[in-house]
Amino acid sequence: MRDAQGSHTPSSCEVSSIRRFEEITDSTAKEAEQPLEKEFPILYKNDSECCGCNACYTVCPKDAISMVPNRHGFLYPRIDEAVCVRCGRCLRVCNFKKRLT
Numbered sequence: 001m002r003d004a005q006g007s008h009t010p011s012s013c014e015v016s017s018i019r020r021f022e023e024i025t026d027s028t029a030k031e032a033e034q035p036l037e038k039e040f041p042i043l044y045k046n047d048s049e050c051c052g053c054n055a056c057y058t059v060c061p062k063d064a065i066s067m068v069p070n071r072h073g074f075l076y077p078r079i080d081e082a083v084c085v086r087c088g089r090c091l092r093v094c095n096f097k098k099r100l101t
């Protein structure tokens with residue numbers, strides 16, 4: 001969200017995702033190299049389960065996530081299954097998803 005001067009003010013969703021991102025990036029390098037999740041991650045089932053905060057895109061250690069516009073032009077993450085190593089970082093950083101469960 002931008003104010004009248006054009007400065008970006010993070011939404012509460014963005015702030016909590018940034019906190020989760022900082023927690024996860026603080027994890028040890030050893031943990032980052034270990035697969036934590038075996039299944040292919042499902043970040044959202046419909047657009048209402050994702051606020052497009054970019055946290056998963058930013059935290060992915062393999063650059064497996066692209067932000068792709070939906071039919072309204074809003075960006076949502078898409079995972080390249082061939083590149084994803086199922087580490088689970090994207091799921092763990094998603095604070096928006098935690099609010100739904």
Ligand code: SF4
Pocket residue numbers: 017043044049050051052053054055056057076077090093094095096097
């Ligand atoms: S899936 Fe979660 S972390 Fe990724 S953009 Fe959507 S709300 Fe943010």
Ligand code: SF4
Pocket residue numbers: 041059060061062063064065079083084085086087088089090091
């Ligand atoms: S599981 Fe890991 S490698 Fe796969 S998209 Fe998520 S963060 Fe990237």
